[in-house]
Amino acid sequence: MSFFPTLSQMKSYTSYLSQYIKNINLSTQQSYRPARELGEITQKIGGLFLPAHAFTPHKSLFGSCGDSLKAVFSDFAPFVKVLELGLSSDSQMADCISELHRLTFVSNSDAHSLATIGREYNIFELAEPTFKAVKEALFKENGRLVANFGLDPKLGKYHRSFCEDCQQTLVDIDWLGCCPFCSGKKIVKGVYDRLLEISDSESFSSAPERPPYYYQIPLSFLPGVGPKTIKKLISYFGTEMEVLHRAGLDELTQVVGREIAELIDKARHGQLDISPGGGGIYGKVTAT
Numbered sequence: 001m002s003f004f005p006t007l008s009q010m011k012s013y014t015s016y017l018s019q020y021i022k023n024i025n026l027s028t029q030q031s032y033r034p035a036r037e038l039g040e041i042t043q044k045i046g047g048l049f050l051p052a053h054a055f056t057p058h059k060s061l062f063g064s065c066g067d068s069l070k071a072v073f074s075d076f077a078p079f080v081k082v083l084e085l086g087l088s089s090d091s092q093m094a095d096c097i098s099e100l101h102r103l104t105f106v107s108n109s110d111a112h113s114l115a116t117i118g119r120e121y122n123i124f125e126l127a128e129p130t131f132k133a134v135k136e137a138l139f140k141e142n143g144r145l146v147a148n149f150g151l152d153p154k155l156g157k158y159h160r161s162f163c164e165d166c167q168q169t170l171v172d173i174d175w176l177g178c179c180p181f182c183s184g185k186k187i188v189k190g191v192y193d194r195l196l197e198i199s200d201s202e203s204f205s206s207a208p209e210r211p212p213y214y215y216q217i218p219l220s221f222l223p224g225v226g227p228k229t230i231k232k233l234i235s236y237f238g239t240e241m242e243v244l245h246r247a248g249l250d251e252l253t254q255v256v257g258r259e260i261a262e263l264i265d266k267a268r269h270g271q272l273d274i275s276p277g278g279g280g281i282y283g284k285v286t287a288t
């Protein structure tokens with residue numbers, strides 16, 4: 001992922017990319033350039049480069065390209081200073097790869113739909129809200145990233161491995177190349193399982209000085225909370241973040257009743273059971 005502070009820098013990058021992309025005006029186009037080259041060009045133009053959704057299967061840095069930064073970026077590896085975690089992982093999981101301890105982790109929303117903007121976000125401490133200040137904070141030069149907010153990774157679409165033949169999520173099962181239920185071989189490796197495979201530490205635990213990572217369960221994931229209830233909550237409290245993190249239990253009860261208020265409170269305190277996602281299907285809150 002490449003970010004630029006001005007449109008003219010963005011245009012320079014676009015003109016480089018358009019040599020390798022059929023239609024530069026469409027989203028999700030592929031360029032087949034080496035990752036190192038994308039990083040170098042972004043840096044040369046004055047932008048900010050970071051691998052995004054770093055562990056998801058199919059096309060990501062660790063999900064399908066290689067086992068280390070060096071393997072994928074060669075000489076550019078030391079210049080990779082920031083990494084985006086994706087919905088299916090969190091800081092503790094990513095820190096099981098020790099070469100990532102020096103990196104800043106960001107938890108960013110995609111902009112595929114307006115409703116999901118803010119599903120993941122970061123809090124920064126900055127002298128001023130500018131591109132330069134954000135970049136310096138991410139590079140640990142000045143200012144800092146204070147906290148990450150994101151989905152509980154179990155809710156992510158690629159948390160655990162998934163058999164595409166029989167549509168089963170393979171949780172805590174040794175599948176060794178084929179599905180234990182149907183012997184199918186079309187298995188999409190989950191982020192959790194991929195990290196266990198390439199981890200060089202014993203357990204999932206955050207590196208020292210890693211900012212806290214707060215889980216949030218969006219209202220739409222809560223069983224029995226439909227669009228009408230969500231609309232009512234947001235129109236009363238102003239934003240979904242206010243509902244998820246700040247609204248008091250009594251006030252929530254007044255607006256939507258005891259049952260839903262308690263559900264929101266349990267989500268806030270990590271007290272809900274979650275059946276993990278996999279193969280492109282979100283995890284689900286199963287028991288309340």
Ligand SMILES: [Zn+2]
Nearest residue numbers: 163166179182
């Ligand atoms: Zn199967």
